[in-house]
Amino acid sequence: MSRRISVDVAIIGGGLVGSSAALAMRKAGLSVALIDRGYCGAQASGVNYGGVRRQGRPPEQLPLSQRAHGIWPQLKAMIGIDAEYMRSGHLKLARTGKDFAKLEAYAETVRDYGLGLELVAGSALVRRFPWLSAQAVGASLCPDDGHANPRLVAPAFAGAAERAGAIVLEQTPVREVAATGNGFEILAGDGIEIRCQQLVNSAGAWSDRFAANFNEPVPLTRIYPSMVVTEPLPLRLPVSMGEQGGSFYGRQVARGNYVMGGGRGLPLGDPDYSRPSVTAASSVMQRAITLFPHLAGAQVIRFWSGTEAEMPDGNPVIGPSETTSGLLHAFGFCGAGFQTAPAVGEVLAELVTEGRSTTPIDAFSIGRFRKVAANTAASL
Amino acid sequence: MTESLQPVIVGAGPAGIRAAERLVRAGLRPIVLDEGQRAGGQIYRRPLIDDGRSYRSRYGSEAGKARRLHEAFEAILPAIDYRPETLVWNVSTPERGNQLDVLLAGVHRQIGFSQLILCTGATDRVLPFPGWTTPGVYTLGASQTALKAQGCTIGDRVVFMGSGPLLYLVAWQYLKAGARVEAVLDTAPVTSKRHLLTLAIHAPRIVALGLSYGLQLQLAGVKIRYGVRPEAVLGTSQVEGLRYRRRTLTGEAVESIACDALAYGFALRPETQLADLAGCRFRFNGRDRVWLPERDALGRTSRSDVYVAGDGSGIAGADASEISGELAAAALLEDTGRALADAAGLVAARKAILRQRDILEQAFPFPDDWLETVPDETTLCRCEEITIAEGRRAIAAGSIVEINRLKALSRVGMGRCQGRMCSAAATELLSGACGTSAGEVGRLRAQAPVKPIPLGFGGSVEAEVRS
Numbered sequence: 021m022s023r024r025i026s027v028d029v030a031i032i033g034g035g036l037v038g039s040s041a042a043l044a045m046r047k048a049g050l051s052v053a054l055i056d057r058g059y060c061g062a063q064a065s066g067v068n069y070g071g072v073r074r075q076g077r078p079p080e081q082l083p084l085s086q087r088a089h090g091i092w093p094q095l096k097a098m099i100g101i102d103a104e105y106m107r108s109g110h111l112k113l114a115r116t117g118k119d120f121a122k123l124e125a126y127a128e129t130v131r132d133y134g135l136g137l138e139l140v141a142g143s144a145l146v147r148r149f150p151w152l153s154a155q156a157v158g159a160s161l162c163p164d165d166g167h168a169n170p171r172l173v174a175p176a177f178a179g180a181a182e183r184a185g186a187i188v189l190e191q192t193p194v195r196e197v198a199a200t201g202n203g204f205e206i207l208a209g210d211g212i213e214i215r216c217q218q219l220v221n222s223a224g225a226w227s228d229r230f231a232a233n234f235n236e237p238v239p240l241t242r243i244y245p246s247m248v249v250t251e252p253l254p255l256r257l258p259v260s261m262g263e264q265g266g267s268f269y270g271r272q273v274a275r276g277n278y279v280m281g282g283g284r285g286l287p288l289g290d291p292d293y294s295r296p297s298v299t300a301a302s303s304v305m306q307r308a309i310t311l312f313p314h315l316a317g318a319q320v321i322r323f324w325s326g327t328e329a330e331m332p333d334g335n336p337v338i339g340p341s342e343t344t345s346g347l348l349h350a351f352g353f354c355g356a357g358f359q360t361a362p363a364v365g366e367v368l369a370e371l372v373t374e375g376r377s378t379t380p381i382d383a384f385s386i387g388r389f390r391k392v393a394a395n396t397a398a399s400l
Numbered sequence: 401m402t403e404s405l406q407p408v409i410v411g412a413g414p415a416g417i418r419a420a421e422r423l424v425r426a427g428l429r430p431i432v433l434d435e436g437q438r439a440g441g442q443i444y445r446r447p448l449i450d451d452g453r454s455y456r457s458r459y460g461s462e463a464g465k466a467r468r469l470h471e472a473f474e475a476i477l478p479a480i481d482y483r484p485e486t487l488v489w490n491v492s493t494p495e496r497g498n499q500l501d502v503l504l505a506g507v508h509r510q511i512g513f514s515q516l517i518l519c520t521g522a523t524d525r526v527l528p529f530p531g532w533t534t535p536g537v538y539t540l541g542a543s544q545t546a547l548k549a550q551g552c553t554i555g556d557r558v559v560f561m562g563s564g565p566l567l568y569l570v571a572w573q574y575l576k577a578g579a580r581v582e583a584v585l586d587t588a589p590v591t592s593k594r595h596l597l598t599l600a601i602h603a604p605r606i607v608a609l610g611l612s613y614g615l616q617l618q619l620a621g622v623k624i625r626y627g628v629r630p631e632a633v634l635g636t637s638q639v640e641g642l643r644y645r646r647r648t649l650t651g652e653a654v655e656s657i658a659c660d661a662l663a664y665g666f667a668l669r670p671e672t673q674l675a676d677l678a679g680c681r682f683r684f685n686g687r688d689r690v691w692l693p694e695r696d697a698l699g700r701t702s703r704s705d706v707y708v709a710g711d712g713s714g715i716a717g718a719d720a721s722e723i724s725g726e727l728a729a730a731a732l733l734e735d736t737g738r739a740l741a742d743a744a745g746l747v748a749a750r751k752a753i754l755r756q757r758d759i760l761e762q763a764f765p766f767p768d769d770w771l772e773t774v775p776d777e778t779t780l781c782r783c784e785e786i787t788i789a790e791g792r793r794a795i796a797a798g799s800i801v802e803i804n805r806l807k808a809l810s811r812v813g814m815g816r817c818q819g820r821m822c823s824a825a826a827t828e829l830l831s832g833a834c835g836t837s838a839g840e841v842g843r844l845r846a847q848a849p850v851k852p853i854p855l856g857f858g859g860s861v862e863a864e865v866r867s
Contacts, residue, residue, distance in 0.1 A: 059805055066808060171808045175798060250855060251816055275784075275811075288679075289495045296848065298490060298501055302508065302857075309856040319852035321816050 022211040025187060027051040029372055030206055030216035032194050032230060033223035034060030036174040036358065037350045040365025041220055042181035042188070043098070048373050052186040053214055054178060055206070057193035057226070061174025064224050065358065067326030068245065069269055069281050070170045071260055072359045073110045074135055075162035076126070080335065080383035081360065082133040087379050088363035092168070099176040103168045104274055109259040110165030111149065113156040113311075119264035120158040127160060135162050151256050153313050167260045167271045170358060177365075197233060199344050218346045218372050225292075225329040227337075227351035231386070234344045238337060238389050240352055243330045244285035246300035248308075251319045252276030257312065268307040278315065280304050285325030296323035330354045331389075338364060338384035340371065348372070349386050405512045406431050406481070407732060408500065410488050410674060411519035413441020414718045415710025415725030417473045419517045422729030424479045426738055431481040431511065433488055433502060439473045442521060442541065443718045445548045446470065458548055460573065461609050462718070469722070490848035491516070491678040494703060501848065508857045515705045515736070517728045518674050518693075519721075520712035524665035527770050527825050528778050528788070531633025532664075540566045540665035544573065553579040555661025559642055561585040561630065563764045564667035565610065572613035575620055582659045583623040585644060587666070587767045590626035595763040603756045623657070629773045633662065666766055668715045669824060675713075676846035678706045684839035687761055688715055689827070691843040697747045699728035700735070707732055720753040771828045780829065781822040783815020788829060795833045802842045806830055816852055819844040 029045055031038045034056030042054040054060070072092055074085045096102045114120035120141060127137045140148055141158035149159075182188045192209035197219070206214040221230040228240035257272035270280035283300025287293070301323050308315055331337065331352040341347035348371055350364050357364075367377045407423060409416045412434035423430045432439075438446045444459065444466040455463040483504060490501035500511045524539035531537070536555060538546075540562060543554045547570075557580045560571040571584045600607040618624060627647030634641035634656065641658040667688075675693040676682065681702035682691045692714045699707045709728040710721035723746050730741040776789035794800060794810035803826060806812055812826045813819030819826070823844050830841045 059802075062805070062808065175809060179798070251852060286496065288493055295493065295496075298510075298848070305855050305857070315855050318855045319816070320849060320855050321852050322814070322818065322847045323849065324847055 023213070025053055025212065025214045027053045027187065027214065027216050029053075029218045029220060030055060030204065030214050031220040031222060032197070032206075033221070033227070033351075034174065034178050034188070034190065035063060035065035035222060035224050036061060036177065036361035037065075037353075037364045037368075038220065038222035039174045039177035039181055040362045041222065041350070041368040042186045042365075043177055043184060044365045044369035045372060046181055046184040046186050048369050050369075050372060052181065053189060053216065054181060054186055055189045055192050055194055055208055055214070057191070059175070059190050060178035060188065061171070064326055064328040064353070065174040065361070066171050067247075067324060068170050068328070068355070068358050069247065070167045070271065070273075070279065070358065071110070071165075071262075071269065072105060072168050073162070073165045073260065073262070073356075074359065075110050075112055075137065075160065075165055076262065077356065078334065079130055079133065080380075082130060082135075083379050084360050084363050084367070084381065086133065087366070088360045089164070091362040091366070092166075092359075095173070095176075099173075099180040101172060101176050103173045103176060105166060105168040106274070107164050107166040108271070110162045110262065111159050111259040112162075112262045112264060113159045114264045115156055117157055122264055123158065123160040136164060137162055149259075151312065151314065153311055155310050161259070165260065167273075168358075169273065173358075177362075194230075197230065199234070199346070203346060218348065220348045220350065220368055222350045222368075224351055225327045227329060227349065231349060234341055234347055236341060236343050236386055238352070238386065239332050241330050241332075242287065242291060243328050243355055244287060244294035244325045245281055245328065245355065246283045246285040246296040246304070247279065247281045247324045248296075248301050248304050248320055249280070249322050249324075250278040250315070251321050253278065253315075253318055256314060261311070268304060268311070270308060270311075278308070278318070280308055282307065292327060294325040294327055296325045328353070328355050333388070336364075336384050337386045338367065338381045339377075339386065342385075342387045342390065405498065405514035407515045407517065408433060408511065408513035409517045409519060410500075411441065411521055411710065411712070412436065412439035412473070412482070412484070413519060413521050413710060414444065414469055414721040415521075415712075415728070416441070416517070416519035417469055418722045418725035419519060419709055419729040420480050421472050421476050422726045423732070424476045426733050429479060429481060431483065431513070433483050433486045433500070433511070435485070435487050437485055439482070439484070440466075440470060442545070444469050445545060447549050447551065451551045453551065457576075460576070465718070487851060487853070488674060489850050489853055491674050493677075493679045498705060503853050503857060506854065506857065513705075515707065515732050516678065517699075517707045517709060517725075517732065518678075518712055519710040519725055520671040520674055522668035522670050522711035522715055523820065525667050525669040525824050526664070526821055527666055527767070527828070528780055529630045529774055530778050531639075533779055533782050534633045534635060534639050535637065536635070536639030536660060537633060537662045537664070540564070540570050540663050541668075543661075543663035544570045547573055547577055553577060553661075554663060555639075555659065556580060557582050557659045558661045558663060559583045559585060559657055559659040561587065561628065561642070561644075561662060561664040562666050563587045563767060564665060565760060565764060566665065566667070567764070568610060568613045568617070570663060571617055571622065575617060575622065581617065581620070581622045583625065583657050584617060585628040585630075585642075585646075586624065586626045587628050588626065588763070588765050589647060592763050592765055595759050599756060599759040599763065602752070602759065606756065606760075625655075629767075634658075667764065668711060670712045670715060671820070672712060673818070673820075673846035673850040675701065675706065675708055677848060677850070679703055680706055680708070682843065685714065686837075686839060687758065689766060689824070689838045697727070697750075698731035698741060698743060699724055700731050704735070716750070716753055716757055720750050723750045723753070768828075771825065771832055780825055781812040781815065783817050783822070784811040786810055786812050791826065791829050792833060795830060800830065801834050801836070803827060803830055803844055804842060807844060813844050818847065818850065
């Protein structure tokens with residue numbers, strides 16, 4: 021099928037970043053093509069834990085995170101569904117006094133960002149959260165954090181973008197992409213030629229290939245979550261839970277299933293695919309029983325994994341390319357992009373229309389890896 | 401420590417037992433893992449406690465085969481490592497080594513294998529209709545299991561509905577057991593039965609048996625109807641009857657029949673999740689409208705150390721299962737340099753049965769207009785409580801053309817059964833909505849655990865290697 025498309029912006033990768041960017045750009049009056057090699061939101065955006073969490077993020081992510089915090093309650097109006105978004109609160113446990121001290125230090129560090137953290141320790145913990153076993157010395161609650169259904173959000177953003185006039189090309193792998201001097205030329209799928217003024221690289225775990233294509237190698241590695249889900253059970257866990265150190269996280273969805281994760285899955289021979297790790301799943305299950313004794317006897321119905329991108333400093337890459345005019349990057353969310361992604365979409369639209377972001381993103385510049393790459397090259 | 405892995409056989413039905421027997425004959429000591437409490441599988445299922453019934457009364461015309469299979473198993477029992485009540489819920493992919501995750505008496509164990517023969521069998525293929533989740537509605541297979549293993553019936557006045565040879569067999573077994581069989585409602589048109597004439601040339605015994613079941617049912621006054629489509633189960637908290645339409649010479653008739661239990665099914669569907677998790681390549685089988693692990697005539701899959709046999713590798717019945725179990729073992733022995741397979745006779749016998757299945761399938765066809773006849777408010781996926789209307793809405797809203805996408809966006813197939821029960825219907829719904837064939841919408845990817853496992857499954861993982 022031969023087809024020619026000419027748009028203002030082409031977006032490679034229909035995850036939550038790419039699909040929310042497509043919608044934001046359509047709202048700004050730009051013509052947009054959103055291209056995905058599979059289905060929109062079927063990779064990391066669709067298979068992640070579903071935490072809509074600000075607590076625990078490094079301070080440099082919080083302005084972006086706060087911006088996203090304002091977007092989540094508006095999903096119904098923006099994309100037609102609320103995606104099961106709930107401001108349930110996010111409770112982060114400390115197993116030891118040392119861990120609790122870290123939670124206290126974090127609360128102090130982010131005091132000015134308006135997260136409204138509440139520290140709860142000792143006997144007050146079980147009084148306040150009676151469903152929790154006394155396996156923690158304390159916890160930090162972020163009352164307005166929550167969770168949502170990751171399977172639904174990105175497809176709904178992509179659908180809303182399409183209804184708003186974006187061209188959405190699924191099952192359309194990008195085969196070639198090149199800068200032409202006054203824009204870009206993309207060859208995708210089965211003979212589709214796309215010309216655009218600006219290009220967004222939001223290809224998740226596959227973004228490093230496109231960055232390298234424009235002579236901007238990045239130290240992206242892949243991580244694979246290891247998730248466990250139970251059968252539906254009576255509603256009892258009112259918050260999304262995490263632990264200092266990150267070895268266990270869990271929430272109960274509206275239907276009653278406990279969705280829990282921790283540890284890492286394992287890549288298959290083809291590293292585009294992965295499997296949950298039985299070892300990781302076992303330890304998640306053990307921890308779940310310890311924390312929630314009422315889960316003894318519950319049945320686990322499914323494990324799952326997925327493919328996510330991680331950067332060495334725990335922060336994503338967001339912003340303009342340093343080699344190629346008109347190219348924007350947004351990837352490498354390190355297993356924590358679900359909450360911030362809708363704000364990243366708006367930031368990308370601002371970068372395209374205004375050339376600048378109203379939310380600080382300097383910490384996420386791709387240039388921070390240039391020196392590292394150069395040093396590595398020199399040492400070889 | 402030197403570790404010497406043994407071949408592992410999953411399933412102790414006709415295929416698994418014959419595979420084990422063949423390996424034992426070659427001097428191997430296979431590990432045989434079976435979910436059941438006693439070996440025998442489904443069709444030759446044995447009761448937990450001897451209830452005094454003879455083989456003849458329990459297995460009818462198949463008594464001789466059942467006895468021979470059970471005796472074969474007892475004979476090899478000292479020479480195999482047999483683990484009943486063992487759920488195999490995960491298989492590692494080749495790059496992660498040869499390992500099974502199993503649940504044995506509530507404890508999680510990991511068992512290594514040198515080769516794997518999957519004899520995982522089949523379950524009833526079901527399709528939704530109004531009231532199919534009402535208490536008192538069973539599958540044909542479950543109603544037969546109740547009779548064989550527990551010595552009880554699913555009700556006092558039972559209606560049997562569906563398509564497939566099991567329909568008449570189970571109805572006849574219930575009649576023999578003293579239950580009142582109110583009706584046999586065949587969803588296939590009476591004209592489809594003409595194919596039995598062709599079948600009689602190839603398999604006269606099967607046709608003679610089938611005709612005798614039908615005749616005895618009729619002589620006992622059991623109502624037999626063809627071209628049936630159910631309209632509704634009567635009763636809400638318990639089955640009180642069934643209203644159905646049927647094709648007649650002049651058009652259509654709507655009839656009701658009172659009963660306190662309904663057994664139904666549309667032939668069988670293979671249990672293929674372990675082959676999927678093992679990384680075997682799959683191919684769509686148009687006749688059975690299902691994806692099957694690719695296999696050669698002996699049961700070799702695309703993965704060199706994994707073999708498939710029995711109905712789990714494609715529905716062919718118990719006789720073919722015994723043959724294919726032996727064939728898979730012969731292939732394993734040949735591939736490991738122990739003995740030439742020398743299997744031409746068995747391969748030919750299995751092929752002859754497969755040809756008969758083709759004809760049988762025409763005599764008991766799948767109702768491919770089913771989803772069009774079922775009202776929108778009917779439950780499609782009972783684990784997740786998704787109606788056909790919700791499925792259709794999800795397909796339209798998401799422009800869905802692929803079944804894993806349907807699962808992600810609608811939760812169909814995401815629940816306890818992981819699509820084992822609803823994927824036949826979901827496939828029909830999606831391919832119907834897309835105007836494509838069932839094979840074009842893809843297949844649900846298997847995820848471990850293939851069946852639910854307890855959250856606190858014993859804590860420690862016990863790695864186990866037999867030398």
